[in-house]
Amino acid sequence: MNTESVRSETLRGIKDSFPLMFAVAPYALVLGAQAAQVNLSSAEVALMTGLNFAGGSEFAAVQLWSVPPPIWTIVLVTFLINSRHIIMGAALAPHLQHLPKRKVLPALFFMADEGWAVSYADTLRRSLNAPHLRAFSFPYYLGACISIYPIWVGFSVLGALVGPHLGNVETYGFAMAFPAVFLVLMRSMWKGIRAARPWLVSLVVASIVHLAIPGAWFVICGALAGLFCAYLWALEE
């Protein structure tokens, strides 16, 4: 790929992940504000979000925070919440085989839900619409994923600084930005009602687990239930 198309592909990734900022920035503000409530400094918030860069687990860590922190509990919960990354990485893996590990491994540090979803949807779109190109565009992935990083870290620090004076950020409508983004992405992956049956299983199981069990178990339970059904249905066909 020449420099010009690397540039345009990176910009295309940044542009496509732009709407996600409306979801990510308020979410980061809330995280920073909550972290300030458990007496984490803005520098500590920057360190946590900058090193970890995975929102769900950071909310959980803040919820579980005490002095000294329950390190093993927090690490275990981090793993449970982020185990979905294993599935996400596996879904991307077949498209990464032409790239050297020294490029892929650092790039995977930035694989958060939002950037991954945008990039994966683009990969599917390209494999359908432009079969002569490689489905996965590496600069597009970098543009979509890395542009979210400074927003996440920056707004969480801002939240820690101004949070105590801001009131309740959750009273605005920003909470609906996440389902909006995810639903549009799912539409771009839509291959008919029959292919979408495992999604329905995931939705039902995740909803039930969410109502029944506190914590973030619903994500991994819902995802695994859907995958299990997809496996069974694939056996039938």
Place this chain on the structure above:
Amino acid sequence: MISVSTLLTFIGMAATTYCSRILGYLLLGNRNLSPRAKAVMDVAPGCVLISVIAPYFVSSRPEEMAALIITLLAASRLSMLPTVVIAVTSLGLLKSVFN
């Protein structure tokens, strides 16, 4: 000044998260997928996404339910940015109506 236990917790979280990000890629490696494994991998992203947002579908708040229905309709027709604007605006307005 950051304490040692705080620093260790952050490093532990970061290492765990990074492992989760590279594990799927490293485990699958160069192997060719069977058709069945491919079928599972095809639906995997959607399964993860819908599970993450499942709590919105069982919200006990009427304004969130109404906003979700509007968002679903918008998402089935419109592109990303208008859908997000409609979703955020509708929840904001509905909250001010219901509260």
